[in-house]
Amino acid sequence: MYTVPKLTDFSARALDEAKEELLAAMAVEAGDATDGPALEEFRNRWLGRKFGLVAQVNELWLKAAPGSAKREAGQRVNEIKQRAEELAEKHVKAIAKSILNARLRAETLDISLPGIERPLGVRHPVLRTLDELISVFVKMGYSIAEGPEVESDYYNFEALNFPPNHPARDTQDTLFIANQEQRAQRDRLLLRTHTSPVQIRTMEKSAPPVRVICPGKVHRNDAPDATHSPVFHQLEGLCVDTNITFGDLKGTLDHAMKSLFGSAVKTSFRPSFFPFTEPSVEVSISCPFCGGKGCRPCKQSGWIELLGAGMVDPNVFGFVGYDPKKLSGFAFGMGVERLAMMTYNVDDIQQFFYGDMRFLEQFA
Numbered sequence: 001m002y003t004v005p006k007l008t009d010f011s012a013r014a015l016d017e018a019k020e021e022l023l024a025a026m027a028v029e030a031g032d033a034t035d036g037p038a039l040e041e042f043r044n045r046w047l048g049r050k051f052g053l054v055a056q057v058n059e060l061w062l063k064a065a066p067g068s069a070k071r072e073a074g075q076r077v078n079e080i081k082q083r084a085e086e087l088a089e090k091h092v093k094a095i096a097k098s099i100l101n102a103r104l105r106a107e108t109l110d111i112s113l114p115g116i117e118r119p120l121g122v123r124h125p126v127l128r129t130l131d132e133l134i135s136v137f138v139k140m141g142y143s144i145a146e147g148p149e150v151e152s153d154y155y156n157f158e159a160l161n162f163p164p165n166h167p168a169r170d171t172q173d174t175l176f177i178a179n180q181e182q183r184a185q186r187d188r189l190l191l192r193t194h195t196s197p198v199q200i201r202t203m204e205k206s207a208p209p210v211r212v213i214c215p216g217k218v219h220r221n222d223a224p225d226a227t228h229s230p231v232f233h234q235l236e237g238l239c240v241d242t243n244i245t246f247g248d249l250k251g252t253l254d255h256a257m258k259s260l261f262g263s264a265v266k267t268s269f270r271p272s273f274f275p276f277t278e279p280s281v282e283v284s285i286s287c288p289f290c291g292g293k294g295c296r297p298c299k300q301s302g303w304i305e306l307l308g309a310g311m312v313d314p315n316v317f318g319f320v321g322y323d324p325k326k327l328s329g330f331a332f333g334m335g336v337e338r339l340a341m342m343t344y345n346v347d348d349i350q351q352f353f354y355g356d357m358r359f360l361e362q363f364a
Ligand code: FA5
Pocket: 193, 194, 195, 196, 220, 222, 227, 228, 229, 230, 231, 232, 234, 236, 237, 274, 277, 305, 306, 307, 308, 309, 310, 331, 332, 333, 334, 335, 336, 337, 338, 349
């Protein structure tokens, strides 16, 4: 390790030799200082105010020089000091640069790498069918009404003319909310079995004329099979005004079915029973797959049964305070999954609920 020699010869040549030897040692030590702490050490060793080598050069070469050599010695000492400062400065910059480069290397982001692909979702086929249905009726001037999925016995059954213990209730068994025995039967809560309670809620709230559709989810104690699900969707329709006739009901549904399945489709109305409509009908359409000739989806009959409908029973008007002598109306309700099955030629309703991507991707 370099130490500053005492000089006996202060001639310019001797001073230069000593200076060159010192600068060579300084250059080597500066070269070894490759990181922050080493550079700090270099700086202390050479430029330390009291005991640094430059201070020693000052003592041993300048102060010790005879008067005649002071100028020469002073010059060399200044050069040495300047050189030490330059080297320290240069290395600070180099070290800072190399630290920065290392950081940049570590944080480099390859922006040419492909990102994580997040495929866009699409609307579920059941909701897509519901949207189409809604748009058909909205174009006919219907507005949309919604009601709660957890409904009271009164709205789901009683006000729709299903008296307590009426056998028609058996066709729509459902889940009842627990621990309601102390409540009056009409207030007991259940998962609604159809969207028809929204008819009652709408008529209670608004004066006639009424023209609404009510889309929504419903629940029934139905064992799952190819055409039944315990949870499914319905679209309800209600039209009430003066002089509404069965002809209006037929014309409306015929137009809706033609809009959905094409103008060649025919509708058929057969007598049926619902407590809240009189007369009641089951509506079928001619099979859109075979044009009525008979095929597997229509079970060779040429017709597919799609929905229930009828003229609003006067008793129902009584429950909502409408005057049955002045008003008449029709209502209908259809299963959205069944329509989706028809539209997309799906033969098992359960497919809509499995969440199997292989099935769902077909609608993307
Ligand atoms: C009703 O629910 C009546 N509220 C419809 C109605 C409204 C009639 C207004 C008259 C006036 P229904 O129980 O038939 O009716 O059910 C209507 C439709 O829901 C059926 O035609 C069928 O498409 C569908 N549906 C019934 N049960 C299920 C089920 N478990 N899974 C899937 N769809 C079903």
